[in-house]
Amino acid sequence: MASKAGGLSLMTKIIFSISLLLLLAWVIPSVIGYYQNLESYNLKKATLQKIGFKYNINEEAKPFVLEEFKKENSNLFSEIDVEIVSNNSYNVIGKVDKSKIKSLNSFIESLSLHYLVKLKDNELLYEEKDELLEVKFGLEEL
Amino acid sequence: MRNQYVTITHYKEREFYFLNYAIQTEDGFIPKDIEQFHESEKEKFIERIRLLQSQNPSTQIVSISLVTNQKVTDKEDRNRVSAKIFNDNYVVQDKMDIGNIPTTLYFSPFAILYEEYKQKLDNKLTLLIGLFDRKLYMMFATEDKIHQSWVIGTRGLTEKQIADRVYKSMKAYYKISYKFADHIEMLLTDDSPKLLKVLREELSLSILPTQNSIHNLLHYMSGDSNRASSSYIRSSLSLSQGGMNSDFKQSGKLKTSNFSSVENDALHNLDNLKLKGSSVQEGDSFIDKIKNFFSSNSGSKASITNSLLSLIPLFFVVATGFYFNQENKKVLQNIEVSQSQLMLQKNYELLGKNANNIFLAMGKNAELKHAIISNNEIELRGVVWGIEPLRNSLAELYPDGEFVIKPLENFMTEFSFKSKV
Numbered sequence: 001m002a003s004k005a006g007g008l009s010l011m012t013k014i015i016f017s018i019s020l021l022l023l024l025a026w027v028i029p030s031v032i033g034y035y036q037n038l039e040s041y042n043l044k045k046a047t048l049q050k051i052g053f054k055y056n057i058n059e060e061a062k063p064f065v066l067e068e069f070k071k072e073n074s075n076l077f078s079e080i081d082v083e084i085v086s087n088n089s090y091n092v093i094g095k096v097d098k099s100k101i102k103s104l105n106s107f108i109e110s111l112s113l114h115y116l117v118k119l120k121d122n123e124l125l126y127e128e129k130d131e132l133l134e135v136k137f138g139l140e141e142l
Numbered sequence: 143m144r145n146q147y148v149t150i151t152h153y154k155e156r157e158f159y160f161l162n163y164a165i166q167t168e169d170g171f172i173p174k175d176i177e178q179f180h181e182s183e184k185e186k187f188i189e190r191i192r193l194l195q196s197q198n199p200s201t202q203i204v205s206i207s208l209v210t211n212q213k214v215t216d217k218e219d220r221n222r223v224s225a226k227i228f229n230d231n232y233v234v235q236d237k238m239d240i241g242n243i244p245t246t247l248y249f250s251p252f253a254i255l256y257e258e259y260k261q262k263l264d265n266k267l268t269l270l271i272g273l274f275d276r277k278l279y280m281m282f283a284t285e286d287k288i289h290q291s292w293v294i295g296t297r298g299l300t301e302k303q304i305a306d307r308v309y310k311s312m313k314a315y316y317k318i319s320y321k322f323a324d325h326i327e328m329l330l331t332d333d334s335p336k337l338l339k340v341l342r343e344e345l346s347l348s349i350l351p352t353q354n355s356i357h358n359l360l361h362y363m364s365g366d367s368n369r370a371s372s373s374y375i376r377s378s379l380s381l382s383q384g385g386m387n388s389d390f391k392q393s394g395k396l397k398t399s400n401f402s403s404v405e406n407d408a409l410h411n412l413d414n415l416k417l418k419g420s421s422v423q424e425g426d427s428f429i430d431k432i433k434n435f436f437s438s439n440s441g442s443k444a445s446i447t448n449s450l451l452s453l454i455p456l457f458f459v460v461a462t463g464f465y466f467n468q469e470n471k472k473v474l475q476n477i478e479v480s481q482s483q484l485m486l487q488k489n490y491e492l493l494g495k496n497a498n499n500i501f502l503a504m505g506k507n508a509e510l511k512h513a514i515i516s517n518n519e520i521e522l523r524g525v526v527w528g529i530e531p532l533r534n535s536l537a538e539l540y541p542d543g544e545f546v547i548k549p550l551e552n553f554m555t556e557f558s559f560k561s562k563v
Contacts, residue, residue: 011449011452012449022460022463030463031466034473037473041473044477044484047484048480048484101501104497105495108493110494112482112490123514124514127511
């Protein structure tokens with residue numbers, strides 16, 4: 001092979017050498033890294049799916065979209081108001097009938113399986129208002 | 143008789159050793175009969191050389207290197223066996239291959255070829271071909287330089303195939319130099335009229351043949367101190383200056399143990415041609431191979447095409463690397479998100495359960511007016527009807543909590559509860 005390579009021009013040899021170097025030092029590690037990470041990701045996805053089954057959730061968590069969030073949770077909340085704090089931060093104020101407290105708690109438990117969001121400070125604020133329970137919490141997009 | 147200078151020549155072809163000796167005179171050499179020994183009679187063959195040597199006090203024992211890994215270079219390689227042909231042209235090979243057969247002068251076919259044709263060389267490119275032991279030793283030469291050399295094995299090939307290989311060699315040389323040989327000289331040590339005929343027909347060139355035996359060529363080479371100086375073995379050359387009739391002083395027997403007897407019989411073919419004359423042989427060091435790899439013959443159209451074609455694998459490598467790099471970044475982002483989801487899920491499960499427990503604890507004993515619930519602490523305030531059941535329920539959940547009651551003006555009782563979780 002080396003003898004055959006002897007007949008190639010310097011530029012060709014340099015290009016081949018660069019190709020080989022890139023293949024060994026960059027491409028092959030990238031391909032190996034990709035498949036290793038993909039396996040790790042699939043494992044985590046499977047774990048999330050398994051947890052999702054517990055809450056009858058068959059879909060993957062989706063990005064937070066304000067209007068969709070309000071619409072999708074209109075059954076749980078008698079009234080819902082979402083104020084935008086910043087680009088990806090929101091304050092949610094919802095009123096819940098006291099008979100739906102269990103559903104509200106279940107909603108909180110499975111929040112991260114529904115939406116790609118996190119609760120600000122992991123804190124819930126409850127207040128009784130007009131025979132309804134007002135719950136306040138902050139959300140941040142992941 | 144005692145003062146006459148005798149050259150003893152020998153070489154091995156296939157399984158036979160061929161031996162000859164000649165008396166060197168002012169008018170040339172007078173060869174005697176050729177003797178032949180089978181390789182199983184090696185001892186007898188060596189004894190015969192010793193006998194001839196003892197009978198003639200002024201002798202040189204001359205042989206020829208017929209290995210294929212010889213090449214002509216423009217500088218001496220001190221790590222290998224080398225011989226100066228002329229000016230800055232040296233013939234080199236990896237190792238000596240004379241075994242334990244006495245030898246004091248040892249010539250390359252390239253040295254013999256040059257010696258044979260040096261008077262005919264001018265500024266036009268001449269292809270010198272020597273057929274020795276069914277191998278073609280080829281040199282492209284002008285009067286001042288040997289530009290290229292290589293060896294082609296012809297064992298098992300038809301005359302037409304040999305002619306084809308010679309033509310391909312010329313084409314290969316054209317690729318690197320843009321020059322075709324102006325004419326071809328051919329030295330045949332075998333009597334091969336058919337080969338010559340086919341070469342003439344196939345190459346459509348005027349080929350000037352010379353036929354001579356290896357023994358005669360060796361006698362000729364060793365008959366003069368200047369010609370003999372192109373021998374691989376320089377340690378045994380202790381020459382008195384003079385013309386053809388000068389005697390060579392005996393410089394002792396060759397220490398054959400210094401030389402390897404390993405012979406590389408691998409035949410080169412066109413696939414193995416080294417276009418720059420810097421062929422990579424088995425014995426080359428790794429550094430030599432790298433140097434050879436980067437030896438350039440850039441500038442030709444073919445090399446430009448090659449360079450452009452070589453961009454294809456580079457493009458493929460870069461595209462593949464870029465694709466997998468991007469995909470890897472996406473997967474890493476997804477992993478980060480999934481990892482966050484899993485961690486948050488645990489927190490929210492705990493938070494949801496805390497909230498659920500607190501509302502269950504209220505039951506019919508109290509009504510919650512205000513509550514802050516987190517995974518670190520809870521703070522509750524409301525109206526209570528069943529103080530003790532509520533206290534007990536909360537104490538069961540949070541034993542370290544602080545339960546405070548306060549009577550209200552409307553005969554109701556307010557409770558507050560604080561605890562770390």
